[in-house]
Amino acid sequence: MLLPQEIIKQKRNGGSLTEAAIQQFVRGLTDQSFSEGQTAALAMAIYLNGMSTAETVALTRAMQHSGAVMNWTNMLDGPVVDKHSTGGVGDKVSLMLAPMIAACGAYVPMIAGRGLGHTGGTIDKLEAIPGYQCQQPLDKIQQLVKQQGCVIVSQSGELAPADRRLYLIRDVTATVESIPLITASILSKKLAAGLQALTMDVKIGSGAIMKNVADASALAKSIVNTAKGAGVPTQALLTDMNQTLGATAGNALEILETLDYLTGKYRESRLHQVTLELGASMLQLGGLFNDKASAIAALEQSLTSGKAAEIFSKMVAAQGGPADLLEKPELYLAKAKVVLDIKAPVAGYLNKADTTAIGMAVVRLGGGRAHPDQVINMAVGFSDVKALGAKVAAGDLLARVHADTAEAAEHANAEYLAALSIEATAVTIDPIIHLVID
Numbered sequence: 001m002l003l004p005q006e007i008i009k010q011k012r013n014g015g016s017l018t019e020a021a022i023q024q025f026v027r028g029l030t031d032q033s034f035s036e037g038q039t040a041a042l043a044m045a046i047y048l049n050g051m052s053t054a055e056t057v058a059l060t061r062a063m064q065h066s067g068a069v070m071n072w073t074n075m076l077d078g079p080v081v082d083k084h085s086t087g088g089v090g091d092k093v094s095l096m097l098a099p100m101i102a103a104c105g106a107y108v109p110m111i112a113g114r115g116l117g118h119t120g121g122t123i124d125k126l127e128a129i130p131g132y133q134c135q136q137p138l139d140k141i142q143q144l145v146k147q148q149g150c151v152i153v154s155q156s157g158e159l160a161p162a163d164r165r166l167y168l169i170r171d172v173t174a175t176v177e178s179i180p181l182i183t184a185s186i187l188s189k190k191l192a193a194g195l196q197a198l199t200m201d202v203k204i205g206s207g208a209i210m211k212n213v214a215d216a217s218a219l220a221k222s223i224v225n226t227a228k229g230a231g232v233p234t235q236a237l238l239t240d241m242n243q244t245l246g247a248t249a250g251n252a253l254e255i256l257e258t259l260d261y262l263t264g265k266y267r268e269s270r271l272h273q274v275t276l277e278l279g280a281s282m283l284q285l286g287g288l289f290n291d292k293a294s295a296i297a298a299l300e301q302s303l304t305s306g307k308a309a310e311i312f313s314k315m316v317a318a319q320g321g322p323a324d325l326l327e328k329p330e331l332y333l334a335k336a337k338v339v340l341d342i343k344a345p346v347a348g349y350l351n352k353a354d355t356t357a358i359g360m361a362v363v364r365l366g367g368g369r370a371h372p373d374q375v376i377n378m379a380v381g382f383s384d385v386k387a388l389g390a391k392v393a394a395g396d397l398l399a400r401v402h403a404d405t406a407e408a409a410e411h412a413n414a415e416y417l418a419a420l421s422i423e424a425t426a427v428t429i430d431p432i433i434h435l436v437i438d
Helices: 004-012 019-031 036-049 053-064 091-103 122-126 140-150 161-171 179-192 215-228 252-263 269-285 292-304 308-317 353-366 406-420
Strands: 081-085 108-112 150-154 197-204 234-240 336-344 348-353 381-383 397-403 420-423 433-437
Touching: 004 019, 004 036, 019 036, 019 053, 019 161, 036 161, 036 179, 036 406, 053 122, 053 161, 053 179, 081 091, 081 108, 081 179, 081 269, 091 108, 091 150, 091 269, 091 292, 091 308, 108 122, 108 140, 122 150, 122 252, 140 150, 140 308, 161 179, 179 197, 179 215, 197 215, 197 269, 197 336, 215 234, 215 433, 234 269, 252 269, 252 308, 252 381, 269 292, 269 433, 292 308, 292 397, 308 397, 353 381, 353 397, 353 406, 397 406, 406 420
Parallel strands: 081 197, 108 150, 197 234
Antiparallel strands: 234 433, 336 397, 348 420, 381 397
């Protein structure tokens, strides 16, 4: 057995780590035999020198098995599938997609995360629903998945505990952006959920971690190759995050948009397209459909029949939320004290948006965390967001800001306008789907 410093030195010098060395490192994460300093040093060595696919597979598998691994054998009559997004502004796709996929005959044990930086988190959004319990024991997760087809929960302390310690150290040592470490972090949690197929939504653009196609493709290929190496069929879609996804950004506002989507009251076109594309990938990877057209037709039927909305309602109630949320959202979802219209200062075309700046405006309103212990204001954010490409006249509505005070609303109004580019000539707006990587 190597000493920790010998493993660090090997990677520092550009060498490849054996599977045994990687397993020793992961054990050291959980039993503390790798100190914080040694873990930070190895993370930096990996950040600087990278890892081969074989090394990344070994790291993913070791972290996957650092805690409990769900086993669905002989429990379910359909495939166990999931999707994961690298995060963006207004990305509420998981909320509608989990029940839609369940309505089509697959099972979705979705382990989701909280907001990070300017990106909103699925768990934070669900906690805008009074009573919804995101933390569930593993036996309850398996019971609920079997009963209703899907759950959306936060990471259990029993799943991939090595990843939790490694991530905390990466977060304070400037090694978060390492593609092998991102890959292992995402996949260790997903594979510990016992998945049989996974679809990745890798965001690109001004509101994404990966700002261009080259970087997003590198991450997507790493995840796809590593997941396949671990025995899980995986596909990655590179999707656009150069503007807010859907018409809202902010926790309660995004829950309301989800309810409107599921019930058919309102479906923003780009949000609808990306949801269908990701869902079709999941259903095809899971073996339920042989072609995309049939999968999309089934997803559309899950909406028009009301089955997806019914499953979402059952999921909310089973996890402690109100049983009549879909019928009476106004009774439960927080409302801001101040709502201010954001109006176009000039005529022209909405050509560009600094989507990260819009996400940070939500954080400054209180809709995200400036520090880890901050309590989120569920009511604040932006609604009625006008999509890029729109032609506007001076004074037209661009969005509405929801805030606690008039002063906060005015500040967010200024931030939002500063994040937009309104120009005299229209430009081509990026498509929602950039690339698919198998």
